[in-house]
Amino acid sequence: MTADAGAKVAVVTGASSGIGEAIARRLAGSGWLCVLVARREERLRPLAERLDGDYEVCDVGERAAVETMAARLLERHPAVDLLVNNAGMPARQTFLDADLDLVERVLEVNYLGSVWCTRALLPGLEAAGRADVVNVVSVAGAIAFARSGPYVAAKHAQLAFSRCLRPAISGRRIAVHTVLPGFVETEGFPQSALRRKRRSRWLVTDAEHVAEAIAHAVEDGRAELTVPWFPYRLATAVHGVAPGAVRRVERLMPKKRR
């Protein structure tokens, strides 16, 4: 850890690849000291060195591991200015064929992981005097796609958690930001089915774009942000008004190859 002592501390979960890695790079580029959290140490260590940051190896899907990680992290960084709950995993199956262990695991990583990290790091966020929490949800948190049912359900829970968290901790000078990315091409979420067809390729965006939007959401104090705005914000609004409409559109989208 070599960053200057006065730097603000950001904890980013799921930082070993994808949106998490892009956020960490973006924040480090503007002078933040990033603490990278993920399972793969071989990925975290070189990235932390490059970003002049710090790291903690942790599976956010395990509550005991999260609590241990947070205790160690808070010893080194008693004040946490920003927590980005970004760790997540996909489940590209319907509720008819998904393995029941996977259904639970996806719930633990995508929903409970955010809860556990937030609760365990709350003392650090309070110690900062004024802090931010970003929950990286997904448009799948607001729209119930059939083809990734267990993922969608976990993301719906995470979205509700994030929305409920904001008023609950605003009095402690902690601002919560809910971010709903559309389809983003990353290592964990390759979006190969969508990218194959021209009629759906335009829906896919990249991690850097999302990271930039998240940084702005924090800087501008945005409560909720859908990125890219078009067409996803329209889709979530339509889904709220008429959930059946999205089902019809989904049937037109390309299927993954089996």
Add this chain to the structure above:
Amino acid sequence: MTGPGRIAVVTGASSGIGAATARALAARGWRCVLVARRRELLDDLAREIGGVAEPCDLLDRAATTRLGERLCASHDSIGLLVNSAGALSRGTVDKVDLDELERIVRLNYLTGVWTTRGLLPALLKEAATGGAHVVNVASIAGVIAFPAGGAYSASKHAQVAFSRSLTSALRATGVRVHTVLPGFVVTEGFPHPRFWETRLGRRFVVGPERVAAAIVGAVEKGKDEVTVPWFPYRLAPLAEALFPTLTTRVLAFDSYRGVP
């Protein structure tokens, strides 16, 4: 839906919406299999409506899986599953006990997944000969975030997503899925004494019988999604879809402690 002689499995049937739904279904000629933890209550209800009691702790995934296997073996086909088992949790997400937060999402969301998967073979069999139904009794808190019951609201969001996702996944098989979103309902598991007593409160609260009637109606009329009572709860998700932050802020007022 033609009732006589067909099998309906109702979870959470020992009290509240589950018990009221079993009574309403029995009155329509369905033969009800009653699932919940408390055997005495199930036995009493089974005697009253001529159903079958199947005590089970649904939170035990292995037990729920065994129950599914047993029911699929003992009943040739099943026409209706009502996932009504659930519990309330109050408190904001920054303070609620983490064990409770986890238990509530398992009970309100995962047990419905397990029960549905367990009974799927019997439901598919009946669907092939005339249509079968799954009803998920969620809550308006599953489509709009209620900070006063954050863990509950998150669990119900997961359940609604499960139900909607299942609707599409099962469409081609002939198994119809119905998502029921009750507003404030007064039951044993969900007492709302203070809210119920105010003059304003009484206009927004219904009894479990009204929800049971909505469930029967959703199945008979083939409705994908029903909000009960319609007013004002159907308006809330519209508000949240358009203005999520404002809606949550309104519901987070200090004086407001209700959770549907």
